[in-house]
Amino acid sequence: MSEAKEPGFALRCPLPAGAPAQVLLGHGSGGKLMGDLIEHLFLPAFGNQPLEERHDGAVVECGDRRIAFSTDSYVVNPLFFPGGDIGSLAVFGTVNDLAMCGARPLYLSCGFILEEGLPVETLGRVVHSMRAAARQAGVQVVTGDTKVVDRGKADELFVNTAGIGLVESATPIAPRSVRPGDAVLLSGDVGRHGMAVMAVREGLEFESPIESDSCCVAGMVRDLLDTGIHVHCLRDLTRGGLASALVEIAEATRLPIEIDESSVPVDDRVRGACEILGLDPQYVANEGRFIAFVPPDQAPAALHVMKSHRPGARASRIGDVGPRAPGIVTVRSPLGTRRVIDRLSGEQLPRIC
Amino acid sequence: MSEAKEPGFALRCPLPAGAPAQVLLGHGSGGKLMGDLIEHLFLPAFGNQPLEERHDGAVVECGDRRIAFSTDSYVVNPLFFPGGDIGSLAVFGTVNDLAMCGARPLYLSCGFILEEGLPVETLGRVVHSMRAAARQAGVQVVTGDTKVVDRGKADELFVNTAGIGLVESATPIAPRSVRPGDAVLLSGDVGRHGMAVMAVREGLEFESPIESDSCCVAGMVRDLLDTGIHVHCLRDLTRGGLASALVEIAEATRLPIEIDESSVPVDDRVRGACEILGLDPQYVANEGRFIAFVPPDQAPAALHVMKSHRPGARASRIGDVGPRAPGIVTVRSPLGTRRVIDRLSGEQLPRIC
Numbered sequence: 001m002s003e004a005k006e007p008g009f010a011l012r013c014p015l016p017a018g019a020p021a022q023v024l025l026g027h028g029s030g031g032k033l034m035g036d037l038i039e040h041l042f043l044p045a046f047g048n049q050p051l052e053e054r055h056d057g058a059v060v061e062c063g064d065r066r067i068a069f070s071t072d073s074y075v076v077n078p079l080f081f082p083g084g085d086i087g088s089l090a091v092f093g094t095v096n097d098l099a100m101c102g103a104r105p106l107y108l109s110c111g112f113i114l115e116e117g118l119p120v121e122t123l124g125r126v127v128h129s130m131r132a133a134a135r136q137a138g139v140q141v142v143t144g145d146t147k148v149v150d151r152g153k154a155d156e157l158f159v160n161t162a163g164i165g166l167v168e169s170a171t172p173i174a175p176r177s178v179r180p181g182d183a184v185l186l187s188g189d190v191g192r193h194g195m196a197v198m199a200v201r202e203g204l205e206f207e208s209p210i211e212s213d214s215c216c217v218a219g220m221v222r223d224l225l226d227t228g229i230h231v232h233c234l235r236d237l238t239r240g241g242l243a244s245a246l247v248e249i250a251e252a253t254r255l256p257i258e259i260d261e262s263s264v265p266v267d268d269r270v271r272g273a274c275e276i277l278g279l280d281p282q283y284v285a286n287e288g289r290f291i292a293f294v295p296p297d298q299a300p301a302a303l304h305v306m307k308s309h310r311p312g313a314r315a316s317r318i319g320d321v322g323p324r325a326p327g328i329v330t331v332r333s334p335l336g337t338r339r340v341i342d343r344l345s346g347e348q349l350p351r352i353c
Numbered sequence: 354m355s356e357a358k359e360p361g362f363a364l365r366c367p368l369p370a371g372a373p374a375q376v377l378l379g380h381g382s383g384g385k386l387m388g389d390l391i392e393h394l395f396l397p398a399f400g401n402q403p404l405e406e407r408h409d410g411a412v413v414e415c416g417d418r419r420i421a422f423s424t425d426s427y428v429v430n431p432l433f434f435p436g437g438d439i440g441s442l443a444v445f446g447t448v449n450d451l452a453m454c455g456a457r458p459l460y461l462s463c464g465f466i467l468e469e470g471l472p473v474e475t476l477g478r479v480v481h482s483m484r485a486a487a488r489q490a491g492v493q494v495v496t497g498d499t500k501v502v503d504r505g506k507a508d509e510l511f512v513n514t515a516g517i518g519l520v521e522s523a524t525p526i527a528p529r530s531v532r533p534g535d536a537v538l539l540s541g542d543v544g545r546h547g548m549a550v551m552a553v554r555e556g557l558e559f560e561s562p563i564e565s566d567s568c569c570v571a572g573m574v575r576d577l578l579d580t581g582i583h584v585h586c587l588r589d590l591t592r593g594g595l596a597s598a599l600v601e602i603a604e605a606t607r608l609p610i611e612i613d614e615s616s617v618p619v620d621d622r623v624r625g626a627c628e629i630l631g632l633d634p635q636y637v638a639n640e641g642r643f644i645a646f647v648p649p650d651q652a653p654a655a656l657h658v659m660k661s662h663r664p665g666a667r668a669s670r671i672g673d674v675g676p677r678a679p680g681i682v683t684v685r686s687p688l689g690t691r692r693v694i695d696r697l698s699g700e701q702l703p704r705i706c
Contacts (some may be wrong), residue, residue: 015473019473020473021472021473021474022469022470022471022472022473023467023468023469023470023471023472023473023476023501024469024501025469025501025503026501027467027499027501028467028499028500028501028502034499037476037499041476041477041480042480042497045480045481045483045484045494046463046480046483046484046487046493046494046495046497048493048494048495050460050493050495050496051493051494051495051496051497057496058460058462058495058496060459060460060493060495060517062415062418062420062459062517062519063418063519064418065415065416065417065418067415067420067517069460069462069495069496069515069517070462070496071462071463071464071496071497071498071513071515072464072498073464073465073466073498073500073513074500075466075500075502106413106415107411107413107422109411109422109423109424109515110399110424111424111425111426111513111515112426113426113428113466113511114376114380114381115376116375116376116377116378117375117376118375118376119374119375119376120368120372120373120374120375120376120394121374123376123390123394124394127394127395127398127399128398130398130399131398131399134399140399140401140403140404140413141398141399141401141404142399142401142403142404142411142413142422143403143404143410143411143422143423143424144395144399144404144424145424145425145426145513146380146381146387146390147381147426147427147428147704147706148376148377148378148379148380148381148700148703149381149428149508149511149703149704150378150703150704152505153507153508154506154507154508154511155502155506155507158466158502158507158511160424160426160464160498160513160515162422162424162462162464162513162515164413164415164420164422164517166415166416347501350501350502350503351500351502351503353500
């Protein structure tokens with residue numbers, strides 16, 4: 001275990017010159033800073049094929065079975081918001097990550113970190129919500145852990161879920177399966193979750209509150225696969241939103257993606273809240289939305305399946321994968337102009353999941 | 354998802370009359386208060402066969418394979434202590450939980466919660482330690498997540514690991530397999546981990562520091578199984594220590610366990626530190642010790658295997674499972690007196706893992 005045995009590996013000062021020496025909120029953003037941590041710290045330390053896929057979860061071999069395995073910690077503030085809470089978020093988030101690997105979600109673990117002094121009733125409400133979400137998603141919470149830290153050393157309640165699911169399809173559903181010409185489908189309107197949480201935090205009031213889109217999309221994915229759609233890649237649009245997900249896929253595949261901005265649905269209240277806060281809805285986190293890369297001739301059938309599920313009612317084809325490098329994302333505005341989009345460098349919405 | 358549909362289930366006020374209305378440090382202790390949370394909140398909410406086994410991990414079916422699945426969050430303070438750190442602890446802890454299910458540990462997930470302002474170098478040291486520990490344990494960290502919370506809303510760094518492993522043995526290694534007459538084997542001396550952490554926190558000084566026993570025991574368990582020992586149950590001696598583990602097994606099996614106190618090895622410095630702090634070493638947490646329940650005629654062979662591994666050098670037979678109910682643990686002192694031991698009601702050592 002001594003470092004001398006691993007001469008090529010020095011993590012004590014892992015990040016590129018000029019990188020911040022302290023952790024910033026932006027390191028949790030899904031943007032450039034988090035990319036640096038992954039690139040320069042986590043991948044060199046743990047590097048292995050599943051991790052290097054940089055997908056929402058790992059697909060690993062267990063005996064002769066392929067198992068999807070994923071984890072997320074949840075630190076959302078406030079714990080309860082219109083359309084959801086930290087408990088349902090923690091179940092749906094990990095279930096959706098498994099679904100993005102094309103897996104049938106089966107089992108979850110649950111690790112709580114509680115702040116001393118938290119009302120037990122609050123914990124009860126969160127657990128109740130997790131129970132309902134797990135039932136809805138058809139998964140079982142089979143193992144768990146609870147830690148308590150002293151008052152002031154956590155913020156009420158954090159929860160981690162990890163999940164496992166069974167991968168049944170033969171073709172990997174991952175960035176490397178994306179092909180030139182693939183249609184890019186979006187499962188619904190974007191920006192609700194981030195704006196629902198921010199509206200509560202910032203005290204923004206609307207005639208009716210913005211509700212988070214937090215939901216389980218595993219059923220929709222299952223239906224796509226069972227219908228025989230050759231899904232090449234799936235990605236849910238959590239931290240960093242639609243824009244970051246597209247950039248990640250473009251970079252991983254080294255293929256260009258062109259998006260038609262007018263085909264991306266955004267709720268009017270979400271657009272209004274984004275304008276007030278100076279945010280672009282395409283970068284705002286969602287918790288029940290995903291993009292699917294499918295062969296262009298199967299796009300109509302795939303949209304038909306997606307629209308038959310309530311969370312997919314506003315599904316649309318938003319763009320295409322171009323024929324060759326470079327791996328950039330271009331957005332065509334309603335006026336016909338084109339711009340290239342990139343990852344966020346900082347954190348625009350801390351602690352929304 | 355409405356509560357009206359589940360008339361038998363009311364979690365809003367889940368705990369027994371007289372139970373604390375707020376979360377106390379003792380709820381994370383592995384003692385009575387945590388038992389109440391599990392009994393009255395988690396089991397009613399999530400109740401399923403693997404969870405009700407109340408083992409260190411769940412054994413679940415994935416296709417035709419049996420997979421062990423476990424999770425733990427780590428909040429130890431300080432992050433670095435003699436003999437280990439939060440990184441190696443997080444790897445070995447979850448690997449050991451999988452080993453306690455009789456599984457071959459394969460893959461880990463890793464979820465960080467970082468406090469804004471944490472030196473990136475500290476994160477680097479923790480990741481470096483996790484890398485070394487994972488290599489030693491023969492597991493891969495295949496998926497992960499990083500969240501950052503604002504300054505003052507966490508304590509430097511928390512980490513969750515979940516793990517999966519393949520169960521190859523046909524007989525379940527679980528409390529329900531314990532039989533009257535089984536020998537109780539202990540893998541080494543007790544109390545080191547808790548005392549190593551507390552000595553740093555309390556500023557206790559010894560000629561040489563107490564080192565945590567934190568280590569991977571999966572190899573030792575694998576060797577026991579490969580040698581053909583019919584291991585009935587395994588339990589690692591983490592929060593609540595040896596005493597709590599014995600009480601849990603006695604209660605789960607409804608069988609009496611009698612322990613010979615003089616056969617439980619305790620390091621002199623650990624005993625000294627326990628006397629200063631007024632603690633019983635049998636309740637102090639370990640991170641590389643376990644008990645094994647085996648048929649009495651196989652006890653010598655099992656001890657031989659355990660002693661051939663460095664962490665098992667001081668393995669010993671400490672007691673036996675009695676022939677019939679009730680499920681209590683009796684300790685025979687060196688003077689021949691007998692006393693019944695129970696779970697802790699509060700928390701004697703907060704944040705030692």
